[in-house]
Amino acid sequence: MSQDKIDILTRALAREKAARKEAEKILEAKSSELYEVNKKLSESNTELETLLNKTDSQLQGVFENIIDSYVIIDLFGNILKMNDAAVGLLDFDDAKEDYNLLDIVDPRDAELVQNSFKKLFKEGAITDFEVNIITKRNKRFLAHINASIIYDGDIAVAAQGIVRDITMEKEAAGKLIQSEKRLEDLLKNLDSGILVEDENRKMVLINDAFSNFFLKSAKANIEKGDDCSLAGEKNKVLFKDPERFVKSVELAVKNKVLVRNEEFQTLDGRIFERDFVPIFNGEEYKGHMWSYKDVTLQRNYSKSLEFQKQKYQNIIANMNLGMAELDLNDNILLVNQSFADMTGYTKEELIGAKGKDILPVKDDVKLVNKKVKERKKGRTDSYELRIKNKAGEIRYWLVSGAPNYNLNGEVIGSIGVNFDITDFKNLQLQKENLLNKLESSNDSLQEYAHIVSHDLKSPLRSINALVSWIKADNKEKLDETSLQNFDLIDTTLEKMEQLISDILEYSSVGFDDSEKADVNLNDLVNGLIDILYVPEHVSINILEPLPSIYGVKTKLQQLFQNLISNAIKFIDKEKGLIDISVKDLGIYYQFSIKDNGIGIEKKFHDKIFKVFHSLNKRKDSTGIGLSIVQKIVELHNGEIWLESEPTKGTTFYFTISKDINK
Structure with a gap:
């Protein structure tokens, strides 16, 4: 660098230094006046306004609340003077620290600061200017600045401003806006x-x-x-x-x-x-x-609910079922009129009393205590209970009890609906007595039938023997007509003996539980076909495998034997066909035995199951066989019927329950 340039730069720096010293002298001269202004305005803490005398432009821009951070800078941003509040806010060591305010502005706001300085120099003041500050100790905050130019006459010599940290105010305002x-x-x-x-x-x-x-x-x-x-x-x-x-x-x-x-x-x-x-x-x-x-x-819902409540209250009040509401301690809270009528007590006598203390007979109190415990666990069930009414009569009740819950789902007691079944119980006892008498009567009748059949068969056998002796002794003396008459007597005696046997069998059709077992019908029917007399021109076909069912084997054998034998007996075709079939219909099996025999007219379909009713007057038919079949089917909880057409054949259908009290 040439000496001339060095001299020029030295003189410029000297002038700048002289100007700075002159400004400091002016500021020191005015400091006492600023102190007085600050003293007068220290209580307001409001926005800074120009309160200086217009004739003294160097004091113009002093703000109302000088307690805020107050800074004076030269026209290049160098700090000339600041108060203690500014020292603390900007993290300086003391008020005389040599620093440029532009160095503590966030670099992202540099252009904003340059524009604000232009406005300050042009208009002489700026208000409500906000800028992000980063102090030399790296503290960051949002600064609010009101600033004005200090003049010496018409010449701008410096700038002064109030700086406030509004970071928390901004955050609070933002949160308030968000809340709003x-x-x-x-x-x-x-x-x-x-x-x-x-x-x-x-x-x-x-x-x-x-x-x-x-x-x-x-x-x-x-x-x-x-x-x-x-x-x-x-x-x-x-x-x-x-x-x-x-x-x-x-x-x-x-x-x-x-x-x-x-x-x-x-x-x-x-x-x-x-x-x-x-x-x-x-x-x-x-x-x-x-x-x-x-x-x-x-x-509307409340009105509807009230209407429904009133409706059900009327129903409960007038129904023939006794209803009672009890708390957890079995104290009666509410009863309807039917309950009061069933007990003989008034509502006033019942409400507040313990149900188990006044109603159940002594032997049933233990049952009631058990049910009360179950209600507390949320269990619902029905049971029979004997109670003693106010008149001392023993009555039988069917009680349906359920827990009573509050809105929180907690058990607060129980509700019982009671039905007086005393008359029903009496009828049941009468029925049991009648059944016992009937059973005894049936046993006697069956015993009587055996005796009668034995007593009737003995004379028949004696007559048969006498006829045989007469024929043998007088064989040479009897003519052909007499011998035919003796043959008729033999046939009649045989039929009479068969009739007595069938009557005895019909009267004894029945079984007890000990006779029931699983029966394989496939084996049973195939076994029957092997032992029955089946003519050569008749074929018996089992169209699908027969199931195993729970029943009495001897009776089921008798059932199939009678129907198959009946079919064989009445086949009149050169080629006889008998088809045995079964369908699974869910709770029962449906069997069918179909033949191509002589058939039966429709008007006789209902009559053939009646005792002693035979459509064909054959010597081997007593008219009891199908009655026995019907009785066996009914004992297995089934039904029997037929479809038939004369000359075309007959199909007998019958059902057997899959479960007869297994």
Whole structure:
């Protein structure tokens, strides 16, 4: 660098240094005046305003609250002077530290600061300027600055400003805005209609539900800031009692006290509950909120519920079943009239008493205690109970008990529905006695039948023997007619003996539980076919495997034997066919035995199962076989019927239950 340039730079620095010293002298000269101004303004803590005398431009821009951080800089941003508050805020060591304010500005705000300096020099002051600061100790904060130029005459010599940390204020303001936004969103999305008014009844907020409830119906519109004082008049046309609606609005606004659950009904049948909520800031009234809730469904449901409750109370009160509600200690809380009538006590005598102490007979108290414990565990069941009424009579009840719950699902007692079955029990006892007598009578009858059959067969055998002796002794003397008559006597005696045997068999058809077992019908029927006499021209076909069932083997054998033998007996075709089939119909099996025999006319279908009814007068037919078959089927909880057509054949159908008390 040339010496000339060095000399020029040295002189410039000297002038700048001289100017800085001159500025310091001026500031020191005015410091006493600034102190007096600061003393007068220290209590206000409000925004900084220019309070300096217009004739002294160097003091222009001193702010109201000098307690804030106060800084004076030269026109290049170098700090000339600052108070203790500024030292602390900016993390300097002392007030005389040589530092440039531009060095503590966040680099991202550099362009913003340059533009603010241009505005400051042009307009002489800037207010409410915000910039991000990073102190030399790396503390970051958002600074709020109000600044002005210091003049010496008409020449700008420096700048002064108030710097405040507004970081927390900004955060708080942001949070407040967020809270207000959330609150506004919440109110707007409530099912209740919301209208918020300020202290002058200007609209602050209105949600969609309010608009849907009233404004659309009234074809009105209201926007933020609109006067709501006439809203009552606009909306009253919607209500059944418009004057009451208007007066209630005026009274609520006048009294400024909380009003809850006022109910109004609209002309279209809707029911609203309204709340008036005054809003205060301390003692200062700031407005109020109207909240409208459509409770039409709730009210209608309540009315319906009350109607249903009354209906069921009437049913319970008048039904023939005795109902009682008890607590956890078996104390009677409620009974209907039927219960009182069943016990002989009045309702007043029953309510409050312990049910187990006054009703059950002594031997059944243990059962009641057991059931009470089960109710507490949530168990429901039915059982028989003997009770003694007020008159001392023993009555039989069928009790259906269930736990009683509160709204939290907790067991709070029990409810019992009681049915007096005394008459039924008496009939049941009579039935049991009759059955015992009938069983005894049947045993006697069966024994009698055996005796009679034996006593009847003995003379028949004697007659048969005598006839045989007469024929043998007089063989040469008897003519052909006499011998034929003796043959008729033999045939009649045989038929008489068969008839007696069939009657005995029919009377003895029955079985007890000890005879029941699983029977393989496939083996049983195939075994029968092997031992029965089957003519060569007759074929017996089992179309599908027969099942195993639970029953009495001998009776089932007798059943199939009679039907197969019957089919063989009445086949008149050159080629006889007998088909045995079965269908699984769920709870029972359906069997069929089909033949191509002579058939049976329809008018005889019901008669053939009657005792002694035979359509063909054959010497080997007594008319009892199908009656025995029917009895065996019925003993296996089944039915028997037939389909037949003369000359074409007959099909016997019968069902057997899969479970006869297995």
